[in-house]
Amino acid sequence: MTISIGTSSHILACSCSSSSLLNYSTNRTAFGTSGKWGSGSGHFKTAIKAQQRPTWLPGLDPPSYLDGTLAGDFGFDPLGLGEDPESLKWYVQAELVHARFAMAGVAGILFTDLLRVTGISDLPVWYEAGATKFGFASTRTLFIIQLLLMGFAETKRYMDFTNPGSQAKEGSFFGLEAALEGLEPGYPGGPLLNPLGLAKDIKNAHEWKLKEIKNGRLAMVAMLGIFVQANVTHVGPIDNLVRHLSNPWHETIIQTLSGSGS
Structure with a gap:
């Protein structure tokens, strides 16, 4: 899971797992900060985005029936031929x-x-x-x-x-x-x-x-x-x-x- 935290002067980005998020919310000391998650004097803005698999067009949401398990599946089916x-x-x-x-x-x-x-x-x-x-x-x-x-x-x-x-x-x-x-x-x-x-x-x-x-x-x-x-x-x-x-x-x-x- 990708996390980016931005302030008015800098942006701090890291990759971590959901367990580290749990530790952060529990200990409230991750990244050397204190206070509640998503708030503080620096007006932290958080963006959490699940890492997506590669697709034939970057940023495209693949069809639900193409879940990436097939060899070479990059979500390409513009005509919907594989729905069945x-x-x-x-x-x-x-x-x-x-x-x-x-x-x-x-x-x-x-x-x-x-x-x-x-x-x-x-x-x-x-x-x-x-x-x-x-x-x-x-x-x-x-x-x-x-x-x-x-x-x-x-x-x-x-x-x-x-x-x-x-x-x-x-x-x-x-x-x-x-x-x-x-x-x-x-x-x-x-x-x-x-x-x-x-x-x-x-x-x-x-x-x-x-x-x-x-x-x-x-x-x-x-x-x-x-x-x-x-x-x-x-x-x-x-x-x-x-x-x-x-x-x-x-x-x-x-x-x-x-x-x-x-």
């Missing part, structure tokens, strides 16, 4: 999945674009990769394989969301359940999906959850930037970076956008 508890659970899982896809997408785009620009590999630019013909399999075959694999993974994820822990039961995944150890919806573990064992106790891994969702949100913003950049410049992100570094004062987003409109 069941909907909030689904939105949390949806954001987590989109964040992970965005992190994988940004890493894949930057890595392959770097290989292409440096000439190490003859790869297509990322937004043309889907139209590329591969010799080892047809486009239809690759699409069907992706549909089956993604459909299987998403079905398992949805089943674990509706019935938490059901996909970690023996016999639910061809005998590989112990290798996954899905102990919480959205956070499968085990040697396959958590080989370094960074968050073995997922219930108390608040710091790791916060880091993941922060990086995931940053990746989603980066992915949006890559989409816009490709639509405006028609080249990959590494090409844009090289162009900017070659002439940083004149090759900027302002010149790029102004040139695209002319």
Whole structure:
């Protein structure tokens, strides 16, 4: 709890607990003063304010249903989408999945674009990769394989969301359940999906959850930037970076956008 005491000549501020306030009112000697709390010859003015958790907009009162227990909860819900508890659970899982896809997408785009620009590999630019013909399999075959694999993974994820822990039961995944150890919806573990064992106790891994969702949100913003950049410049992100570094004062987003409109 934050306490500030101001007089006509100075302001004294400190942080203390409610127990120290009790001691003050009991002993009436805190801060080297005497007399009753909130009064005295110096006309003390007191302001007591409970310390608030960080919010996306400083000074904003977060909605009551966002109590700070969720990873990355900074009270941001201007449309009130999370008022319903069941909907909030689904939105949390949806954001987590989109964040992970965005992190994988940004890493894949930057890595392959770097290989292409440096000439190490003859790869297509990322937004043309889907139209590329591969010799080892047809486009239809690759699409069907992706549909089956993604459909299987998403079905398992949805089943674990509706019935938490059901996909970690023996016999639910061809005998590989112990290798996954899905102990919480959205956070499968085990040697396959958590080989370094960074968050073995997922219930108390608040710091790791916060880091993941922060990086995931940053990746989603980066992915949006890559989409816009490709639509405006028609080249990959590494090409844009090289162009900017070659002439940083004149090759900027302002010149790029102004040139695209002319």
